[in-house]
Amino acid sequence: MSSTLVKPPSPIQQKSGNLPRQLDKISFQVVMQLIAWLGLLLLTAPSIIILITSFSNAPTLEFPPPGFSLQWYSSLFSFPELRAAALNSFQVALITTLVCVVLGVSACLAMMNSKGRWVTAMDALVMSPLALPGVALGLGMMSFFAMVGVRLSLFTLIVSHIVICTPYVVRNVLANLTQLGSSLQEASTALGASPSYTFFKVTLPLIRPGVLIGAFMAFITSFDNVAVTLFLSDARTDMLPIRMWSMIQNDLDVRAAAISGVLIFVTALLMIVMERFSSLSKALIGN
Amino acid sequence: MKISQLLQPKSGQLALPLAIFLQLFYVIPLLVLIATSFQGEGGAGLSLKNYTEFFNNSVNVKVLIDTFLMGIQVTIVSLIVGYPVAYLYIKAPGFWKGILTFLITLPLLTSAVVRTFGWVVIMGRQGLINTALLQLGMIEEPIRLLFTHNGVLIALTQVWMPMMVLPIVASLSQIDPRLAAASQSLGGGVWRTFWQITFPLTLPGMISGALLVFALTVSSFVTPSIIGGGQLIYLPTLIYQQGIILLNQPFAAAVSTLLLIMVVVMVLILTALGRRSRRYIH
Amino acid sequence: MKSVQTATTNVPVNPQSELGSHSSHSLSLSQVMHQFGSFVALKDINLDIRPGEFVSLLGPSGCGKTTLLRIISGFLTPTAGQVLIDGQSVRGLSPSQRGTGIVFQNYALFPHMSVWDNVAYGLRAAGKRSRNQVASRVGEMLNMVQMNHLAKRFPSELSGGQQQRVALARALAVKPRIMLLDEPFSALDKSLRLDMQIEIRRILSEQGITAIMVTHDQEEAMSMSDRIAVLSSGTIHQFDTPTNLYDRPATHFVSSFVGTCNHLPAEVLGHAEQGYQLSVPGGELAITSPLPLSPGKKITLAVRPENLQVQPQSNPSLTGTVTMCLPLGSLMTYDVCLTQDCHVKITQTRTMGIKPLKSGDRVHLNLVSPQACMVFSD
Ligand SMILES: Nc1ncnc2c1ncn2[C@@H]1O[C@H](COP(=O)(O)OP(=O)(O)OP(=O)(O)O)[C@@H](O)[C@H]1O
Ligand SMILES: [Mg+2]
Numbered sequence: 001m002s003s004t005l006v007k008p009p010s011p012i013q014q015k016s017g018n019l020p021r022q023l024d025k026i027s028f029q030v031v032m033q034l035i036a037w038l039g040l041l042l043l044t045a046p047s048i049i050i051l052i053t054s055f056s057n058a059p060t061l062e063f064p065p066p067g068f069s070l071q072w073y074s075s076l077f078s079f080p081e082l083r084a085a086a087l088n089s090f091q092v093a094l095i096t097t098l099v100c101v102v103l104g105v106s107a108c109l110a111m112m113n114s115k116g117r118w119v120t121a122m123d124a125l126v127m128s129p130l131a132l133p134g135v136a137l138g139l140g141m142m143s144f145f146a147m148v149g150v151r152l153s154l155f156t157l158i159v160s161h162i163v164i165c166t167p168y169v170v171r172n173v174l175a176n177l178t179q180l181g182s183s184l185q186e187a188s189t190a191l192g193a194s195p196s197y198t199f200f201k202v203t204l205p206l207i208r209p210g211v212l213i214g215a216f217m218a219f220i221t222s223f224d225n226v227a228v229t230l231f232l233s234d235a236r237t238d239m240l241p242i243r244m245w246s247m248i249q250n251d252l253d254v255r256a257a258a259i260s261g262v263l264i265f266v267t268a269l270l271m272i273v274m275e276r277f278s279s280l281s282k283a284l285i286g287n
Numbered sequence: 288m289k290i291s292q293l294l295q296p297k298s299g300q301l302a303l304p305l306a307i308f309l310q311l312f313y314v315i316p317l318l319v320l321i322a323t324s325f326q327g328e329g330g331a332g333l334s335l336k337n338y339t340e341f342f343n344n345s346v347n348v349k350v351l352i353d354t355f356l357m358g359i360q361v362t363i364v365s366l367i368v369g370y371p372v373a374y375l376y377i378k379a380p381g382f383w384k385g386i387l388t389f390l391i392t393l394p395l396l397t398s399a400v401v402r403t404f405g406w407v408v409i410m411g412r413q414g415l416i417n418t419a420l421l422q423l424g425m426i427e428e429p430i431r432l433l434f435t436h437n438g439v440l441i442a443l444t445q446v447w448m449p450m451m452v453l454p455i456v457a458s459l460s461q462i463d464p465r466l467a468a469a470s471q472s473l474g475g476g477v478w479r480t481f482w483q484i485t486f487p488l489t490l491p492g493m494i495s496g497a498l499l500v501f502a503l504t505v506s507s508f509v510t511p512s513i514i515g516g517g518q519l520i521y522l523p524t525l526i527y528q529q530g531i532i533l534l535n536q537p538f539a540a541a542v543s544t545l546l547l548i549m550v551v552v553m554v555l556i557l558t559a560l561g562r563r564s565r566r567y568i569h
Numbered sequence: 570m571k572s573v574q575t576a577t578t579n580v581p582v583n584p585q586s587e588l589g590s591h592s593s594h595s596l597s598l599s600q601v602m603h604q605f606g607s608f609v610a611l612k613d614i615n616l617d618i619r620p621g622e623f624v625s626l627l628g629p630s631g632c633g634k635t636t637l638l639r640i641i642s643g644f645l646t647p648t649a650g651q652v653l654i655d656g657q658s659v660r661g662l663s664p665s666q667r668g669t670g671i672v673f674q675n676y677a678l679f680p681h682m683s684v685w686d687n688v689a690y691g692l693r694a695a696g697k698r699s700r701n702q703v704a705s706r707v708g709e710m711l712n713m714v715q716m717n718h719l720a721k722r723f724p725s726e727l728s729g730g731q732q733q734r735v736a737l738a739r740a741l742a743v744k745p746r747i748m749l750l751d752e753p754f755s756a757l758d759k760s761l762r763l764d765m766q767i768e769i770r771r772i773l774s775e776q777g778i779t780a781i782m783v784t785h786d787q788e789e790a791m792s793m794s795d796r797i798a799v800l801s802s803g804t805i806h807q808f809d810t811p812t813n814l815y816d817r818p819a820t821h822f823v824s825s826f827v828g829t830c831n832h833l834p835a836e837v838l839g840h841a842e843q844g845y846q847l848s849v850p851g852g853e854l855a856i857t858s859p860l861p862l863s864p865g866k867k868i869t870l871a872v873r874p875e876n877l878q879v880q881p882q883s884n885p886s887l888t889g890t891v892t893m894c895l896p897l898g899s900l901m902t903y904d905v906c907l908t909q910d911c912h913v914k915i916t917q918t919r920t921m922g923i924k925p926l927k928s929g930d931r932v933h934l935n936l937v938s939p940q941a942c943m944v945f946s947d
Contacts, residue, residue, distance in 0.1 A: 024476040036371035040387075042445050043372070043394050046405020049415060053408050062413040103305040110301035122302055125309055131499065131554055133506030135523040136543035139530045140320030141312065143540065147319060163313045166305065186644060187677035189664045191691030192743055201690070205681050217396075224398030227508040227523065230531065244400045248407060249513055257408070260401040267397050271389070280392070 054261035072258035089240040093222040096161040100218045104169030112177040130167045138231030152234040160232045161222040169214035176210025209278030324540035337541035354522040358505040369451035377459045395449040403510045406442040434516040451496035458492025490564035498557040522546045593620030593777045594746040601650030610636045611803045621777045625790035628800035634783040642669045670745030674752045676736040678724035685720040691743035710738040730761045748780040821945045824871045831913040835870040837862045851907030853885035857939045869945045876941035877915040887934040
């Protein structure tokens, strides 16, 4: 490599220097591509394997499946506990998302429009649950509720989910607001619009992509959460991820594969829908 | 107060509901957690009893070290594997980019329980790997992959690798493509250009990825508890066992505090590094 | 192609305001001061703008023009001082209550609304008008800016000039008392800019609306404004008509910022017939000055290039060598070297038949008249 750097390029030397050049380029391509494809395989393997397994006709979990059928999917219909658990999880995720959006968007408006120390502090406070261990948060909240004498219920569960889901809303909405700038809001104000008119007619329609993506991620996070949920749901309320977790942990139930299959399908479908509405991938990748 | 007054652009009042909510249900519980960890015998007085108990038991110390090691290992592996994935993504032409986006983000958005279950199927006694190796005659008996440290390592790497890939993609996309062209026109080879130009400029992305992956790995509960089974224990599993099964909340709180400290210290170190690495990048 | 001069003649020099149109409003700034932290962005700004007047704020980048505009519109509260509309303080009135219309630099059109909805926005926000009233006002505004045929389009489907018309129509629809324009033409290319300047000036004076425009383009300010306020580092150097600004700049800064000007270091030698005799690099000059000057005083003499003429040798005059000739359309500009480090520029109209000077010619220069210069004491 360094030889091509130092020596003046003469036709003969260039020819002899071409081979290391090519080698250099090819080896780089090979190494990078190899690891990258390995990485992609690693990333996608579990989901694909689960999808294949879910169509298995074997009575136990084995791979590759001896044959294919829809028996495990149809078995889900005669599994009322599951439906109850899914409904509970859906309900909690929905309420959590709604509260997160209301609290998060209004906080973002305030953070966007003022500068000062408190904005940085607030940002750190809101974002920190993302990086802190859910089990520790769950234990802390459980102890706190026990201390103030609040019994565990859907309420405590939703409260804890709001804490861990708000960061997703705030991150996406704040990014959207910053990108939007303040000039459109000022234009609206200068035209005589009240702050609330400005919010509903100008700001909200324009930050809708960020709100949608934030809400989507908050919903998924709440729906899938195990760690915090273990500590804050009461014993009677059955939540889907917890049920799946114990199904897998205790007896490797093949029905779990069918549930997983449904979840993967629904997530992929939602992703495609979100992509249509508000370019989810840009929010996740291309910032 | 009227809504119109509340929505007054310059006031910070709109952040108040969230701030109060988080103070009440997040900051105070964390303080309660830390306070509980110092609770003495019978819930009275301040003591370090829980901590001394933790460190006097070599099993616990091993759990602490294993967790930390796991965090470091997963971070390194997902950096090594994730970087080329990010690189591939950036260089991919339009159509492939869409597919890669889907492949990278779908795992991120499917639940950790589902993904871990996939690994169970792959690593189980009758799973993909064992079946394949047996068929190929490379092994006589199924090898044990489940319930091993390396099994957990592989599964956790898969679960959190997107968190490494995304920030690297973001910082790769900010690099001026003319820089690489300039380096190559000056005679720098492809490897040299990569190590001297591209790699250093993506340090901020790698550091923020490392921060996330480490924090998320040592906090992981679902994956280690399924792949690790009952034998392999990490701090989050220990907290769960002590807090919910054994109802020894002060001890669980002490373990939680240690885990919190581990995460916070690592986050602080990496944030400081990140700030330094950002100096040449506008 | 139209030139800047056409723009000036197209514009009614005498706005309706002088007739006391009841729809025009006056604006005053009294001792306005603004600080960002410890940085003083504006100090002691006093400005009295008559009803219906078109005023430009002219100054280099960062001198505080936008800050002043934001104070008038109410988005910034000045650290000290008052903004008065029709003699009444607007302190405490929010931007939406002040009746100031703004045309933003990037137009700030609402991207998710059609042209029609953009123009109707302010009328609907006020909420007092019926659907028909809104429709007729919007139609009237779109007619005025000749955008009726594009009412259904979205801002992203419009050209720069069309977007600007919409921004203007949107701001005018709510009948603002004062119109504020922040560098309204900076995003337009040159030929379109001229059309829009004429257009906007026409519309504003037809409506008799008092307007303040921020710009750092002196030609734009000169051709459009009734009066211009020249700002530099947070102070107003001069507030005057375009011609006065050019002919009688109040400060060294104004003389160099508005038009080109030669600045010569000079020393007062003594009194001459009607004025003073000065020693200048390359010779001597006789001038008249409104300022009393004492012999021995060091001053800066500012002379516009067109106020220096080539003469047969006479006393007093400047002697120098032509170093460069730049033909610019109807004008000829010469760079004349007086001494090694003192050059002056002169311009002459190019007339057919008269031989132009060439590089290396030795020339004698004098003022076209003794008043054709400005004196600034340093
Ligand atoms: N929010 C702010 N905080 C601190 N300083 C500011 C702020 N806004 C403006 N300034 C400073 O005040 C000065 C005047 O700014 P202003 O925006 O009014 O300039 P301007 O005359 O409009 O310039 P330009 O022609 O470049 O738009 C500048 O030096 C700027 O750095
Ligand atoms: Mg400005």
